[in-house]
Each structure stands twice: as C-alpha cells, then as structure tokens.
Amino acid sequence: MDQNQKKWKRHYILRTLILSGFVLLLAEMIFTGRLSQYLAPRLHMLIYVTLGILIILTIASIRQVIIGQSDYDCDCDAHKIPRSPWTSLIVYGLFCLPLAMGIFMPDKTLGSAMAENLGVNLLSNDVRKLAQVNASVPKVESQGEDVKQNASPEGGEQLEEEARKQEEPSDTTEEPAKSVPLEDAQIRQLFAESDFGDFYTDIAVFLYKQPVIKLDDKVFLDGLTTMELYAKEFAGKEIETMGFVYHQSDFSEEQFVVARFSVSCCTADASVFGILVEDKQAKNYPIDSWVKVRGKLELRNANGYDMLVLKATQVEPVDAPKDPYVYYSFEAPQGSE
Amino acid sequence: MPVNFRSLLRDSLGAVILGLAVVWLTTGGTSNPLYANLITWSPKWLDVRTFFLSIVLEAIPFVLLGVFFSAFIQTFVTEEQVRRWTPKNPFIALPFAGLLGVLFPVCECAIIPVVRRLIQKGMPLHVGIVFLLAGPIVNPIVLTSTYTAFTRQPDMAMYRAISALIVAFVIGILVLVFVKKNPLRLGMETEIRHEARHLEASRGKLSATFSHAVDEFFDMGKFLLFGALISALLQVFVSRETMLGIGQTPLSSHLVMMGMAYILSLCSEADAFIAASFANTFQSSSLLAFLVFGPMMDLKTTLLLFHSFRFGFVVKLILAVTITVLVVTLWMPV
Numbered sequence: 001m002d003q004n005q006k007k008w009k010r011h012y013i014l015r016t017l018i019l020s021g022f023v024l025l026l027a028e029m030i031f032t033g034r035l036s037q038y039l040a041p042r043l044h045m046l047i048y049v050t051l052g053i054l055i056i057l058t059i060a061s062i063r064q065v066i067i068g069q070s071d072y073d074c075d076c077d078a079h080k081i082p083r084s085p086w087t088s089l090i091v092y093g094l095f096c097l098p099l100a101m102g103i104f105m106p107d108k109t110l111g112s113a114m115a116e117n118l119g120v121n122l123l124s125n126d127v128r129k130l131a132q133v134n135a136s137v138p139k140v141e142s143q144g145e146d147v148k149q150n151a152s153p154e155g156g157e158q159l160e161e162e163a164r165k166q167e168e169p170s171d172t173t174e175e176p177a178k179s180v181p182l183e184d185a186q187i188r189q190l191f192a193e194s195d196f197g198d199f200y201t202d203i204a205v206f207l208y209k210q211p212v213i214k215l216d217d218k219v220f221l222d223g224l225t226t227m228e229l230y231a232k233e234f235a236g237k238e239i240e241t242m243g244f245v246y247h248q249s250d251f252s253e254e255q256f257v258v259a260r261f262s263v264s265c266c267t268a269d270a271s272v273f274g275i276l277v278e279d280k281q282a283k284n285y286p287i288d289s290w291v292k293v294r295g296k297l298e299l300r301n302a303n304g305y306d307m308l309v310l311k312a313t314q315v316e317p318v319d320a321p322k323d324p325y326v327y328y329s330f331e332a333p334q335g336s337e
Numbered sequence: 338m339p340v341n342f343r344s345l346l347r348d349s350l351g352a353v354i355l356g357l358a359v360v361w362l363t364t365g366g367t368s369n370p371l372y373a374n375l376i377t378w379s380p381k382w383l384d385v386r387t388f389f390l391s392i393v394l395e396a397i398p399f400v401l402l403g404v405f406f407s408a409f410i411q412t413f414v415t416e417e418q419v420r421r422w423t424p425k426n427p428f429i430a431l432p433f434a435g436l437l438g439v440l441f442p443v444c445e446c447a448i449i450p451v452v453r454r455l456i457q458k459g460m461p462l463h464v465g466i467v468f469l470l471a472g473p474i475v476n477p478i479v480l481t482s483t484y485t486a487f488t489r490q491p492d493m494a495m496y497r498a499i500s501a502l503i504v505a506f507v508i509g510i511l512v513l514v515f516v517k518k519n520p521l522r523l524g525m526e527t528e529i530r531h532e533a534r535h536l537e538a539s540r541g542k543l544s545a546t547f548s549h550a551v552d553e554f555f556d557m558g559k560f561l562l563f564g565a566l567i568s569a570l571l572q573v574f575v576s577r578e579t580m581l582g583i584g585q586t587p588l589s590s591h592l593v594m595m596g597m598a599y600i601l602s603l604c605s606e607a608d609a610f611i612a613a614s615f616a617n618t619f620q621s622s623s624l625l626a627f628l629v630f631g632p633m634m635d636l637k638t639t640l641l642l643f644h645s646f647r648f649g650f651v652v653k654l655i656l657a658v659t660i661t662v663l664v665v666t667l668w669m670p671v
Contacts, residue, residue, distance in 0.1 A: 015555060029394075038391035046398040053401055057554060060547035094562045095555070098393050101386045108383035117573070264482070264610040266395035268388045268572065269603050271611060328485060328610075 012065040014092055019058040021099040026051045029102075036323050037107050040263050109324045110261050111288040112246050115272040120246060120259055122276050122307065191230060200226050208233070212294070215241035220326040221262050224273055227297070231306040235299035239310065242292045242318060243274060245285045256282045258293050258310075263325045270325070279312035290320045381573055388569035395604060396561055396637070403447030404553045410454045419458040427463065431509050434464045435502050438472035445473040445605055445632045450557065453645045456521065463513040470658065471505035473605040473632035474498065483628065486609035490621060493609075493628075496671050500629045504661045511657055520650035560644060564637025568602045590623040591663055598631030605632035626666040633658050 026047060029035040035044060191204040203226045207213050213234075215223045220241070227234045243258035251257075259274030261267075277293055285291055295312040424430045443451060448469055456465040473479065480494045487493035594612075603611060608631050612624045634655055642651045 015551065019551070026394075035394075038387065038394050043395065043398075047394065050398045050401060053405075056547060057551050061551050064548055064551070091555075091559050094559050094566075097562065097566070098390055101390060105378060105383060105386050108378075108380065108387060110384065110387060111380070113380055114384050114573070262610075264486075265604055267391035268395070268569065268601075269608070269611055 009065060011088070012061060014088075016058060016061040016065055018092065018095045018099070019054060019061050021096075023051065023054050023058055025099055025102045026054065033322075034107055036325070037109065037267070039266050040325075040327050042327075043265060109320070110267065110270055111244065114270075115246050115259060115261070116248065118270070118272055120248075120257055120272045120274050122257065122274060190233060200229055204230050204233070208237070211238070213237055213239040215239055217321070217323070217326050220260055221273060221328050224275070227308060231299060231308050235297055235308060238294070238296050240292065240294040241275065242290065242321075244288050244290050244320070244324075246272075246274060247283075247287050251282075254278050254280055254282045256285060258291060260326045261324065263327060267325075273326075275308070275310045277310045277312050277315075279315055281315065285315065285317070290318050292316050292318050384573045385569050388572055389565055392565040392568060392602070393562065396565065397558075399447045399604070400557050400561055401550075401554065403443070403450045404550055404557065406443070406447065406451050410451065410458065414458060416459045419455060419460050423460055423464055427510075427513055430461065430464045431467055431506050434467035434509065435471050435475060435505060437468050438475045439477070441472065441476065443472055443476070445635070445638050448472050449638060449641045449645060450553070453521070461513075462516060462520065463509045466512050466654075467505045467509040470508055470633045471501050474501035474629065479605045479609075479632070483609040486613040490671075492671070493621070493625070496625055496669055497628045500625060500662075500665050500669055501633075503665050504629060504633070504658065507661050507665075508654070508657055516650070520647045521645065556644070557641060560640035561637055564602055564635075564640050568600060568636055571600050587620070587623070587667065588663075590619050591626045591666060594619060594623040594627040595630040595659065595662065598627045599635050601631070602635040602637045603631060608632070621671040622666055622669060625669060625671050626662060629666060630659070630662045633662070 029038075030044075030047065030051065035047060039047065187205050187208050188201060191201045191208075200222075203219070203222050207219070207223055207226060213223070241258060243260045246257040246259045248257075256277055256279070257274040258277050259272050261270045262273055263270050275293075277295065279293075279295075292315070293310065293312050294314040295310045297308045298311050300307045300309050424433050452465045452469045455468070456462060475498050480498055483494040483497055484491060598608065601608075601611070609628060612627045639651070639655065642654070646654075
C-alpha cells in the first residue's frame with residue numbers, strides 16, 4: 001500500500017509539472033502575441049478559456065499531490081496511470097515534447113519551402129499549370145516598360161484615366177465614398193449578372209470603385225476570390241498588394257509570385273494564395289522577402305482558363321508584417337455601402 | 338509524507354531526456370539546446386514545430402470540452418433518462434441520432450468521449466455510432482464553413498451533409514444487424530462503472546470532477562499528441578504533389594483524397610478550406626470524399642477510438658466506413 005501511494009505521488013507530481021508547463025507556455029504565447037503564429041484570431045478566445053481551465057486542472061493536480069489518493073480511498077487499478085517505467089517515459093515524453101519545442105525552438109513563419117510543398121493557388125489557376133502560361137505569353141515584354149518608380153501610362157481605357165484623376169488626392173481607400181451613386185448601381189449591374197451571391201457582388205463593387213485597388217490584409221482572400229470569379233471584369237484594373245516573394249524552378253526570369261498564407265483555424269490548415277507578377281527584376285527579389293507590388297492586371301488564357309497576371313510597375317521591399325497570415329473575414333468590407 | 342525521490346527523479350529525468358533527445362537530434366546534435374536563438378535550426382524542423390504546436394493548440398480546447406461534456410453527462414444524466422429519450426424503433430432511432438448531430442455542434446475530437454459515455458449510459462450502440470459519424474459533419478458550424486469555402490459550388494455543403502447522413506445510416510444499420518456484443522474495450526466498462534462509483538460517493542464535490550478531468554486529459558491527450566506529431570511530420574516531409582501524383586482516375590483520386598483526409602487530421606471546421614484549395618486539381622466528387630471521410634476517420638480519432646473500443650470493432654468500423662464513403666461519394670451526382 002505504501003509503495004503504491006508513492007508511485008501515485010510520483011505520477012501526480014509529474015503531471016503537475018507538465019500541466020504548469022502548459023499553463024506557462026500558453027500564458028507566454030498570449031502575452032507576447034506569439035499565439036497568432038499558430039491560431040486564427042477567431043480561435044484565440046478558446047485559448048483564453050483553455051488557459052483558465054488548465055490553471056484549475058493544475059490546482060486540482062497539486063491538490064492530488066498533497067492529499068494523495070485518500071480522497072477516493074480505493075486501491076483499485078482503474079485509474080489509468082502508465083504501468084511500466086517505459087510506458088510512462090513515452091507518455092510523459094510525448095507531453096514534454098510540445099513544451100520543449102515551445103521553449104527551446106524559435107518561432108518561424110511559414111515560408112516558400114512550405115508553400116512549394118503545399119502548392120500555391122494563383123488567380124483562377126494553379127501554380128502547377130504555369131508552364132502553359134509561359135507558353136501562351138505573347139512577347140509583350142518587348143514593349144520595354146521601365147521598371148520601378150514609373151506609373152504605367154499604357155492602356156488608355158477611360159477607366160484608367162479616371163483612375164489617375166482620382167489618384168491625386170492622397171490615399172485611395174477613402175475614395176469610393178465620393179463615387180456617384182448612379183455609378184454604383186451601374187457597377188453592381190455589371191457584377192450582378194454572373195450571380196455569385198450578394199457577398200461577392202458587394203466586394204466586387206467595393207474593389208471596382210477604387211481607382212487603384214488596394215488588396216490589404218483584410219480583403220486579400222475575399223478580394224482574390226472575387227477577382228477570380230470576375231476575371232474578365234477586373235482585367236485592366238490597377239492593384240496594389242503586399243506579400244512574400246515565391247519562386248519556383250519553372251518560373252521564367254521575369255516571374256515571381258507575391259503570396260500570402262491563409263489560415264482558417266490553425267496553421268496546419270494553411271494554404272497559399274498569390275498573384276503571379278511579371279517584372280524585369282523578378283529574380284533580384286530574394287525568396288521569402290516581403291514586397292509591396294503595384295501594377296496592372298492582365299488577362300491571360302492558360303489551358304482553357306482565364307487567368308489574371310499582374311504586370312508590375314513598382315515593386316518595393318518592405319518589412320514583414322507582425323501578423324504574417326491572412327484570414328477569411330466572413331463579412332463584407334466596411335465602406336462598401 | 339516522504340516521497341521516493343530517487344524513483345521520482347528517474348521518471349522525470351526520463352521524460353526530460355526524451356524531450357531533449359528529440360531537440361538534440363533535430364539540431365544535428367551540434368550545440369546546447371538551451372541557446373535556442375543561437376542555433377540555426379533546419380527550417381523543415383521549425384515547420385514541423387509550427388504545425389505540431391498549432392494542431393495541439395487548436396485541439397486541446399475541444400478535447401477539454403469533450404472531457405467536461407462527458408463529465409457533465411456522467412453527473413447529471415441518468416441511465417433511465419437516456420433510455421427513455423432514445424426511440425426504441427431503429428428506423429426512428431437512426432434519424433434521431435442524425436438530428437442529435439445537428440443540435441449539438443461537437444467536432445470530431447470532442448465527440449468520442451461523449452459517445453462512449455452515452456453508450457455506457459445505455460444508448461444503443463447503433464444510435465451512438467450514427468451520432469459519432471454524422472455529428473462532426475451535419476452541425477451548422479461545419480456546414481457554414483463548407484458553404485463559405487466552396488463559393489463556386491454552393492451545393493457542396495448540401496451534398497456533404499446528405500452523404501454523411503447516408504454513410505452514417507448505412508453503418509448504423511450494419512452495426513445493428515451484425516454487432517451483438519458490447520464493443521467497448523475490455524475493462525472499459527468496469528472502469529467507467531468504477532468512476533461512476535467515485536462520483537456517486539462524492540457527488541456535488543467539484544474537486545472530484547476536476548481530478549477526473551486531469552486523469553482524462555492525460556488519457557486522451559497522449560493520443561492527440563501522437564496523432565498531431567505524425568500529421569505534422571507527414572505534412573512537412575511529404576509534399577502534396579507526391580500525394581496528388583498517385584492517382585488521377587476517379588477511384589484512385591477518391592482514395593488519395595481520403596488517405597490525405599486521414600493523415601492530415603484536420604478539424605472538421607477547417608477542412609473545407611483545404612478541400613477547396615484542391616478544386617483545380619481534383620474533380621468535386623473526390624473532394625466530397627475528403628470532406629465526408631476526414632471528420633469520420635482520421636489519424637488522431639483512430640487512436641482515440643482504439644482507446645475506447647475493442648480492437649476488432651475499430652478495424653471493422655474503419656473498413657466499413659472507408660468502403661461506404663467510397664461508394665456513396667462515387668455515386669453522388671456532384
């Protein structure tokens with residue numbers, strides 16, 4: 001009996017240590033904000049609750065150590081503690097693993113290596129089919145647009161001109177509010193026909209109204225999906241976006257992808273979304289470095305699919321954002337009304 | 338009370354050494370693991386870490402939820418009530434179990450301890466199994482996320498729910514006809530009854546419930562951690578290209594997507610987004626197979642099942658579910 005008591009006590013002490021380890025790890029992640037490297041913001045609340053529960057469990061476990069088994073007062077074998085030292089080694093080692101990893105290994109944002117593993121989703125297409133895109137690209141490059149600092153003057157549709165007119169007054173995001181309501185209705189008409197639901201029509205109108213479409217973190221995913229749905233309508237529009245540089249061996253020297261990881265629940269369900277960019281300097285931007293790209297969308301036909309490619313006019317290196325991932329927002333962007 | 342420090346030391350040292358050994362191996366054994374930021378870690382291992390921690394962090398809340406929900410059933414729901422609520426006629430009982438899934442938004446990590454407890458409380462096995470299989474799919478949260486992920490095919494959510502119910506009913510009927518003896522694991526029954534005795538003795542004592550929760554956390558946690566580790570390793574070291582390269586005929590693409598769903602062990606709330614990212618590569622019916630099979634069977638839930646049910650029963654269940662999902666999704670007009 002005495003021997004048994006001691007065995008129990010050992011297990012309880014070990015469990016208490018592991019539980020408090022988890023509490024510390026979670027608390028540290030919450031306070032330093034590292035949590036967003038692992039979970040989407042909408043799940044953070046769950047982790048706060050979990051931290052509370054784990055603290056209670058730790059206290060319960062400490063209580064078990066102090067009071068011992070007398071609480072239940074039975075000597076049955078039912079409660080599942082590992083029997084042999086080897087089993088306990090494996091079981092508790094398994095619990096120590098996340099703790100050890102959390103403490104001893106540095107955080108790392110997912111990058112190009114993982115992106116290549118997962119496969120990158122491009123606008124209306126797949127990175128795997130790029131070979132065909134290359135083949136179908138006509139020799140437009142010979143036009144010789146000057147790289148960098150040179151807002152492209154080419155492509156004189158009225159939309160373009162209108163875009164540049166409106167561009168002058170500082171930042172563009174606040175701009176749509178000024179648009180004439182009538183025009184809104186017209187744009188809506190343009191998108192409503194295809195009938196992908198109100199949500200995407202809203203976003204399409206919201207984006208289309210902007211002279212230079214800003215694909216920021218909030219609208220990145222929904223924006224890309226929208227442009228994919230309405231590829232024809234968005235061809236010729238100017239956009240500005242940010243992401244990390246992704247290269248692949250079958251890219252031409254003037255291609256790279258500006259990509260983001262999207263996370264819906266946890267990082268393990270990450271997938272990669274990006275836009276294929278064409279730029280003379282493409283090979284000069286190091287893999288995984290962050291860039292801000294501005295340019296014009298062009299419609300290409302690859303393998304029977306319509307695909308939008310971004311002809312860059314301006315590419316500038318920027319710092320990686322604090323939260324590197326993008327999320328589905330499940331709601332229409334503000335200001336679309 | 339004196340503690341045997343030597344054996345305590347041996348146990349905890351063992352655990353620490355195992356943890357350190359893994360860290361040591363991953364660094365190529367070059368330097369002191371304590372100086373985390375001075376070492377250049379192989380990026381692949383850092384990715385494994387990211388995946389592993391994120392799966393664990395995501396799943397722990399739901400496992401705890403399941404643990405407490407099952408403790409709640411244990412304390413407040415009597416066997417009498419479970420018997421009275423469950424319809425006697427199998428043809429009413431099966432849809433009833435499906436409805437249960439719609440009402441209780443439980444995901445696949447949480448549902449196993451709950452079902453185990455309900456079966457123990459006298460719920461007929463076939464009803465419990467239908468709830469176990471359909472529950473993580475037909476609930477509103479999962480269907481909403483499916484609808485969001487498949488904007489281009491709004492029907493996908495509907496097909497997913499229908500296929501899941503069909504598969505669950507088929508398996509439920511098979512269980513009703515073929516399984517006669519109790520498949521709960523040997524000893525599990527006495528174990529649960531024993532726990533019940535404890536609770537009986539200390540009913541109203543919150544502390545006893547929490548002590549049990551600690552036991553259960555370590556009990557379920559080890560399977561979860563193991564599953565998460567394997568899944569993280571496979572995700573980093575085996576590229577999706579390789580998995581996709583295996584099959585392009587309808588049958589093989591279904592099998593590949595189901596195998597992938599099994600290995601990835603995603604939460605049923607999130608898996609639709611992954612499936613949608615394959616939309617260009619695979620036909621929609623194999624995506625449907627992915628969406629239906631994943632929440633019913635995956636690496637981490639298999640381990641949890643083995644813990645609760647007899648070995649033979651789990652193996653047969655997995656086989657039956659695999660074949661049924663395959664047939665149903667091949668036949669569905671997606």
